[in-house]
Amino acid sequence: MDTNLELHAADATGWRAGMYDDIRATFRAPVVNWIWRTATANHPDLTRYLWGQVKPAFGTRAFAEASVAYRDAVLSAVDCPRYRPGALDLAPAEVRELRGQIATFDAVAPRLAVLFELVDRATNGGDVGSGVPDDRAATEPYPAGLDADRGLDPSMVAVDAVPEGAADAVAGIRAFHGFDDDSLPSVYRCLAQWPGFLSRLWTALEPELRSDDFDAAVADAGSVVDEYVGGLAYRPALSREAVVAAGFDGDAFDDIAGLFAQFNGGPVETVIPALPVFAESVGASGPRRP
Incomplete structure (x- = not known):
């Protein structure tokens, strides 16, 4: 798996472009995350099969409830700073962009958390759908209006072009999450467009993220994901045997399974929660109640 290889949305054509549109519509966000771009660039046909297998997991009311519960689990545990638009020291247009772009990350957070856990379990023999509740929400359609049309397509600085005003904050971010100097999660590359705000936010937030409260938030949000994946009504056929039987190469399966397993652990475990x-700090977070 060449993780430097990506198929960006602007370069996608044919069914790849259609799949990207479907991912954006299903994830309720105007972005195709890095993991899809990289998987598609490396193993396009297998990624199309993977998306077809996991898409139903994001289309039920049960997922809608889990996505709201995920957000609430984090925000109930963490005392985050809150900034009014007029207190951000930014022009009104910049405030709109900041709030809209960070709202996109808020929308995809529970979706990425479920995606990584689901694919990791399904490709490695884990528990998926072993305890489906006898609840209408398990198979009822996702509410059309939830998390819809509230985000903007994020723009980002390059990893090696972080503005000087955000350099200290980025060093602290890398140290906290455990990333090396060549890596920086997309959300921070987005926030680095406003270096003064990122520096201010990280100074206020770092002690909270290093606290027992955030550890509890990570655990509680993880429990929401565990319960949802364990009770999933539609089991994806993503075992090695099923994927090979469907006509795909075993080495390609190993690449994809390894990629998702990597993102279901390590530094990303603290990034997604x-x-x-971040969205709550600027009043851009989504619903927290069913």
Whole structure:
């Protein structure tokens, strides 16, 4: 798997472009995340099969309830700073962009958390759908209006072009999450467009993220994901045997399974639960109640 290889949405054509549109519509966000771009660039046909297998997991009311519960689990545990638009020291247009772009990360947070856990379990023999509740929400359609049309397509600085005003904050971010100097999660590359705000936010937020409260938030949000994946009404056929029987190469399967397993652990474990916190700080987080 060449993780430097990506198929960006602007370069996608044919069914790849259609799949990207479907991912954006299903994820309720105007972005195709890095993991899809990289998987598609490396193993396009297998990624199309993968998307077809996991898409139903994001189309039920049960998922809608889990996505709201995920956000609430984080924000109930963490005392995050809150900034009024007029207190951000930014022009009104910049405030709109900041709030809209960070709202996109808030929308995708529970979706990425479920995606990584679901694919990791399904490709490695884990528990998926073993305890489906006898609840209408398990198979009822996702509510059309929830998390719809509230985000903007994020723009980002390059990893090696972080503005000087955000350099200290980025060093602290890398140290906290455990990323090396060549890596920086997309949300921070987005926030670095406003270096003064990122520096101010990180100074206020770092002690909270290093606290037992955030550890509890990570655990509680993880429990929401565990319960949802364990009770999933539609089991994806993503075992090695099923994928090979469907005509795909075993080495390609190993690449994809390894990629998702990597993102279901390590530094990303603390990045995704932090996304609702960043959105909440500027009043751009989504619903927290069913």
